[in-house]
Every structure is written in structure tokens, then in C-alpha cells.
Amino acid sequence: MPSNKLGVMGASGSAGGGGVSGELWMWGADGAGRLGVGTAYATKTSPVQVGALDTWTQVHVSSKNTTFATQSDGTLWAWGRNNFGSLGHGDVIYKSSPVQSGVDTDWGDAKLAGHWDVGAIKSDGTLWTWGRDSNGSLGRGTKDVRLSTPTQLGSDTDWYKISNDGSQFLALKTDGTLWGWGLNQFGQLGTGTVINFSSPVQIGASTDWVEIQTGLNFSGAIKSDGTLWTWGASPWGQNGRGNLISISSPVQVGALTDWSLLTGQGYNMAAIKTDGTIWAWGKGNPGGGVGDGFSINRSSPVQLGALTDWYFVNMGVGSGSGRGIAMKTDSTVWVWGDGQSYGLGLSELIRRSSPVQLGALDTWVQVSGGDGSMGGIKTP
Numbered sequence: 355m356p357s358n359k360l361g362v363m364g365a366s367g368s369a370g371g372g373g374v375s376g377e378l379w380m381w382g383a384d385g386a387g388r389l390g391v392g393t394a395y396a397t398k399t400s401p402v403q404v405g406a407l408d409t410w411t412q413v414h415v416s417s418k419n420t421t422f423a424t425q426s427d428g429t430l431w432a433w434g435r436n437n438f439g440s441l442g443h444g445d446v447i448y449k450s451s452p453v454q455s456g457v458d459t460d461w462g463d464a465k466l467a468g469h470w471d472v473g474a475i476k477s478d479g480t481l482w483t484w485g486r487d488s489n490g491s492l493g494r495g496t497k498d499v500r501l502s503t504p505t506q507l508g509s510d511t512d513w514y515k516i517s518n519d520g521s522q523f524l525a526l527k528t529d530g531t532l533w534g535w536g537l538n539q540f541g542q543l544g545t546g547t548v549i550n551f552s553s554p555v556q557i558g559a560s561t562d563w564v565e566i567q568t569g570l571n572f573s574g575a576i577k578s579d580g581t582l583w584t585w586g587a588s589p590w591g592q593n594g595r596g597n598l599i600s601i602s603s604p605v606q607v608g609a610l611t612d613w614s615l616l617t618g619q620g621y622n623m624a625a626i627k628t629d630g631t632i633w634a635w636g637k638g639n640p641g642g643g644v645g646d647g648f649s650i651n652r653s654s655p656v657q658l659g660a661l662t663d664w665y666f667v668n669m670g671v672g673s674g675s676g677r678g679i680a681m682k683t684d685s686t687v688w689v690w691g692d693g694q695s696y697g698l699g700l701s702e703l704i705r706r707s708s709p710v711q712l713g714a715l716d717t718w719v720q721v722s723g724g725d726g727s728m729g730g731i732k733t734p
Contacts, residue, residue, distance in 0.1 A: 399702075418469035440484070441506075594635045
């Protein structure tokens, strides 16, 4: 089974909590009730607890007003926007508090991805999709055939990781092969074409992929040798290759072999190297979304500070540019970027162009960033 060098499982938009359970906290914009605190459109300026349970194991805050989470009993929960059945409840009713999706109890270690089009990999390696099905993004050979409950895609049991931001999916299998489906207008699937695919198609013949990440119309991946590869659209330099050129096949970024964890959303990407340093690129103007202390776009990876104790990073979406959230090895959480809608959780609307610690004494086990809001799991 492929693994990155840090041993971190970075599903799309969230850091794995390693099976540790805790309290669920959310903050920022509350569009469609996505914070899960029983309200809708009631912005929270700092982290607020969702309910009183301490059995949450992971949260995935999407970029389109939907939130997903799992509990220690293996159940899957969702809330927020639901006009395409994306919450998996069998209806299209918005929810402002967590509601269980189905009755299955094997979602505990699920890899979650998506917002309107949702995908998840269960602990048994099966792949499940549901939601809008725009551009064939549910992978079923159809288009615009919506599913409002999680439905298994095929019968394979060797799916390993999944990522989605928009209408394209990337997924890895345990044999290290890379697969994609959905929207491919800018070559973001990496097939060498701009043809949409409504069923999973293998991307190239390589069997050494270990990390994947999608942004808005672009994608990236890391191989087992530590090399970084990107493809798709690049209007803000999010391909990381020093240019704004779109490309429809994976192309290596530089010659370094020490990349370990990759994340992205909107128009930004970030990564952690094996030495614990954090790097980012893409849209930084306005808002400081890259996190390097400046509000400028970056078309090549730039290091954020000089620290070497970063454990996880995730890029969220802001109204002006991106925002980031990261964890250190001491379980502290740090945020930066667009402060509108109080999306950084710092009780202020100020943009932060470099990482700022969120709270002081909290012990976080997992975090996730989305569009205007963020969330995480922390121990009581």
C-alpha cells in the first residue's frame, strides 16, 4: 500500500486524526447551516463546539456550504447545503445540525472528498459516490443523474485515497495507480486530453503515486520517490512551475525529491516536505492566502517561515484569495489568509499573510478548511 513519508493521511481537505476521537468545533461563515450549530447564516467569530459529544473522529469542511464528519462508532454525519442530495440523507433538505447519513457503521476510517459531488472510500477499500453528478462526476457513466444516498461505485476493494474540488475526482488505488473522472475542461484529470470522463479512467501507467490533491480545475500529486507533479489550469500559478500555462498531463515541479504531503483548494496548493517545512503557492492577492508574509501570487513553491515542525496543512477558499490552516507536531493549529466572514476563527476580520496560532492551549487532532469556514476535532 502506498504511503507518504510523513505517515500522514491527507484526505481531501482534512488531516486524519489517527483514530483519536474528540469534540467537534467549527467557525466562520454559516451559510446554509454548514457550521452545524443549529443556525443558518449566523457567523461564528471564533471556534464553537458542535453539540456536546466527544466521539467525533474526523471532519471534512467542503468549499460549497456542506460539512461531513464521522464518529467513533463508524457512522457518517452531514449538514449544510443539500439541494443536490449531497448530504446523503435521501432528500434535498438543508440541515443546520449533524444528521446521520444512512445506517452504515463502517465509515470510521473513510476518506472523504467533495461538496455537491461527494466521494468516499470505506475502510474495506470500496468507493462510494453521491450528489449532483455534474459532468459525470459520480463516475457511473451518467451525467446529471443525481443520487441522494451513498451508493457503491463498482465492486473494487482496492481504493485508497480520493480528492475532489469542483466537478473532477482523482483517486488512488493500493497498487499506486492514479484514476480520474468528471470535468476535464482544462486537462485537470491529467489524461492528456480535455475530454470529460463519466467513469474512472487510469491516468498514465505509473504505479508509484502516493499523494493526490485537486483544486479548482487543477490537480497535483506526489510519487513514492518524493517528486511533485501538477497539471490542469494555472491562472494564478497554482501549477507551481513558475508559469501560468495550463497542461493536460502530469509534469514534474522542479527536481526535488523530498515532498511528502500535498493539499489544495480553490486557487492554491501547499505541501509539507520530509524535513517538516511547509511550502505554498498560487493566489495570494489579495488576502495573503499563500501565507509567506506577502499578498502576492506565487507561481513557484515558497517556504512559510523557517520552522520544521509542521505536521499537516490544508488550503481553504476565501472571498479574495485562499486561506490556510495547519497543524504542528505539538497539536497546535495555525491559520492565515482571507479573514472575511471571520473564517480564520481569530475574532477579527483582518487578513493574515503569515501563520497565526489559533488559541493557545488547545490540543487538536484533526482540522479541515472550506469556503469561508473551518473546523476541527480537539481533545476535551
